[in-house]
Amino acid sequence: MRTSEAVSLASGRRVKIDEIAGLLRQAAPDEISVAVAFLSGELRQRQIGVGYAALGGLLRPPAPAAPGPAGTDPAAAGPDAAAGTLTLAGTDSVFAAIGATVGPGSQAERRRLLGILFGRATPAERSFLTRLLAGELHQGALEGVMIEAVARAAGVDAGEVRRAHLLGGSLPAVAEAALSAASAAREDEAASDDAAAVAALAALRAFRLEVGRPLRPMLAASAPDVVTAFERMSPAAVEWKIDGIRIQVHRQGPEVRVFTRTLDDITARLPEITRAVLASPAQDLVLDGEAIALGPGGRARPFQVTASRAGTQAAPGQEGPDVPLTPFFFDLLHLDGRDLIDEPATVRHALMSEVLPADLRVPRLVTGDVAEAEAFFADAVGRGHEGVVMKSLDAPYAAGRRGGEWIKVKPRHTLDLVVLAAEWGHGRRRGWLSNLHLGARDPAGGFVMLGKTFKGLTDEMLRWQTGRFLDIAEPPGQRPGGDLADARGVLGVRPEMVVEIAFDGVQASPRYPGGLALRFARVLRYRPDKQAAEADTIDAVRAIWDGRVSGG
DNA sequence: TAGGAGTGGCC
DNA sequence: CTTTTGC
DNA sequence: GCAAAAGGGCCACTCCTA
Numbered sequence: 127m128r129t130s131e132a133v134s135l136a137s138g139r140r141v142k143i144d145e146i147a148g149l150l151r152q153a154a155p156d157e158i159s160v161a162v163a164f165l166s167g168e169l170r171q172r173q174i175g176v177g178y179a180a181l182g183g184l185l186r187p188p189a190p191a192a193p194g195p196a197g198t199d200p201a202a203a204g205p206d207a208a209a210g211t212l213t214l215a216g217t218d219s220v221f222a223a224i225g226a227t228v229g230p231g232s233q234a235e236r237r238r239l240l241g242i243l244f245g246r247a248t249p250a251e252r253s254f255l256t257r258l259l260a261g262e263l264h265q266g267a268l269e270g271v272m273i274e275a276v277a278r279a280a281g282v283d284a285g286e287v288r289r290a291h292l293l294g295g296s297l298p299a300v301a302e303a304a305l306s307a308a309s310a311a312r313e314d315e316a317a318s319d320d321a322a323a324v325a326a327l328a329a330l331r332a333f334r335l336e337v338g339r340p341l342r343p344m345l346a347a348s349a350p351d352v353v354t355a356f357e358r359m360s361p362a363a364v365e366w367k368i369d370g371i372r373i374q375v376h377r378q379g380p381e382v383r384v385f386t387r388t389l390d391d392i393t394a395r396l397p398e399i400t401r402a403v404l405a406s407p408a409q410d411l412v413l414d415g416e417a418i419a420l421g422p423g424g425r426a427r428p429f430q431v432t433a434s435r436a437g438t439q440a441a442p443g444q445e446g447p448d449v450p451l452t453p454f455f456f457d458l459l460h461l462d463g464r465d466l467i468d469e470p471a472t473v474r475h476a477l478m479s480e481v482l483p484a485d486l487r488v489p490r491l492v493t494g495d496v497a498e499a500e501a502f503f504a505d506a507v508g509r510g511h512e513g514v515v516m517k518s519l520d521a522p523y524a525a526g527r528r529g530g531e532w533i534k535v536k537p538r539h540t541l542d543l544v545v546l547a548a549e550w551g552h553g554r555r556r557g558w559l560s561n562l563h564l565g566a567r568d569p570a571g572g573f574v575m576l577g578k579t580f581k582g583l584t585d586e587m588l589r590w591q592t593g594r595f596l597d598i599a600e601p602p603g604q605r606p607g608g609d610l611a612d613a614r615g616v617l618g619v620r621p622e623m624v625v626e627i628a629f630d631g632v633q634a635s636p637r638y639p640g641g642l643a644l645r646f647a648r649v650l651r652y653r654p655d656k657q658a659a660e661a662d663t664i665d666a667v668r669a670i671w672d673g674r675v676s677g678g
Numbered sequence: 679t680a681g682g683a684g685t686g687g688c689c
Numbered sequence: 690c691t692t693t694t695g696c
Numbered sequence: 697g698c699a700a701a702a703g704g705g706c707c708a709c710t711c712c713t714a
Contacts, residue, residue: 386687437706578703646704
């Protein structure tokens with residue numbers, strides 16, 4: 127707790143690392159994983175069904191704790207029950223109990239448990255718990271800082287911790303392994319820091335790629351077009367960027383597991399992926415790819431269709447899903463006992479070609495020729511995919527990194543839209559009007575809201591637009607003494623400001639009035655030279671939506 | 679029993 | 690998922 | 697170059713409530 131406060135107050139990254147390392151060094155072995163999880167903004171349970179809304183009112187008053195059934199109340203039975211201050215282990219066990227609470231009446235029971243926990247907490251602890259459960263720690267330190275802190279506490283290089291983490295150990299588990307090995311060595315050999323570091327290193331090196339345990343997928347940087355990407359690497363492997371969900375598939379003999387980008391196990395939901403991978407002649411595989419719903423002619427269906435299918439729990443007894451997903455693999459990280467992540471991309475790809483048929487591999491072109499690559503890009507987009515990913519030929523598989531070895535290229539649309547309202551920002555944007563409500567002009571009169579964006583705004587633009595919007599706030603009579611927004615922080619403005627918006631595409635919307643919304647909208651610049659009457663119309667948006675079928 | 683609110687997880 | 694900012 | 701923090705739309709599932 128004190129560590130979190132100190133970490134929040136410290137502005138420098140180095141100081142934060144030192145603070146956390148100090149805590150980890152003196153933490154009891156069984157508290158390390160909880161401390162690491164909490165201070166990097168996570169719960170060991172990952173989620174327990176408590177979010178922002180469930181926290182209402184808990185922050186201020188020490189909630190009067192209704193007594194639970196004696197002996198069955200984990201909140202009261204924790205080791206910290208009598209103390210005025212919470213312990214890590216006790217708090218973790220309450221979270222576990224909350225997460226295990228399901229079924230009718232569970233919401234009230236969760237709330238009761240939360241109330242007991244908060245009732246025993248100091249004000250500072252209540253603040254920390256609230257931020258932790260809301261997923262907004264705001265202490266300027268999450269996973270990245272924690273990795274370095276663990277390394278510092280164990281006396282090893284941060285790269286060693288990072289590698290263990292990326293190769294599939296959860297960070298709390300990695301930290302526990304390294305630090306308990308270190309502290310055991312310290313006790314055995316009379317406080318020798320060297321011996322502790324050696325022991326920690328051995329524990330970290332024991333984390334290796336393991337078939338059946340997911341690792342952090344490699345990510346891609348981005349470039350505006352193929353030409354720019356070629357400036358950073360040429361020749362390159364150019365692959366379709368499939369508009370589906372990322373899958374990492376592990377096969378060990380007959381056993382197959384399918385994981386998402388965030389390492390969730392979704393095997394049960396995608397039996398067709400398992401079947402496809404079992405068709406390979408290889409026995410042990412770790413594959414990286416994308417799964418997508420395809421329509422007639424192999425055309426990509428809208429992302430929403432894939433998302434719906436991938437998110438649906440398999441109905442028991444029903445085998446053939448009505449919307450099957452097709453896997454497209456683009457990398458091979460392990461083959462029959464041999465780890466490949468440190469091999470060059472060409473070697474990995476060649477091996478993958480040996481064990482997977484072409485229709486399970488992402489379409490790919492190796493070239494240094496701009497025209498060829500652009501034609502390939504246009505074809506991919508024409509088939510309804512997102513664009514291409516260009517990959518350096520000799521790069522190893524950099525788990526969890528977004529370096530320049532993979533570069534994604536997507537088409538970008540642009541429209542001049544009108545700001546209909548703005549919302550007051552939070553965190554470092556407190557005091558500024560931040561999130562913009564965007565509308566297209568309706569030729570019949572008025573504007574059609576298409577979504578919101580807060581992206582692309584620099585601090586200078588935020589400052590400027592806050593002043594500007596307050597000047598055109600609606601209704602005008604309420605300023606400055608009156609309400610500066612409604613209950614949700616929304617300030618309506620006269621539809622006068624035209625802003626140039628970039629976005630990736632148009633999607634069907636069940637909630638916006640035009641039935642359409644923008645995907646990944648961000649601000650490029652304001653258009654002070656334009657009047658609202660000159661803004662783009664909803665017809666222009668519909669044209670993009672209609673055009674998606676024939677591409678572009 | 680339908681609809682809404684809340685949460686979690688994709689992009 | 691995209692973008693800006695600070696280290 | 698990396699990490700952190702701004703927050704977007706949509707989908708499925710669960711629990712509560714007219």
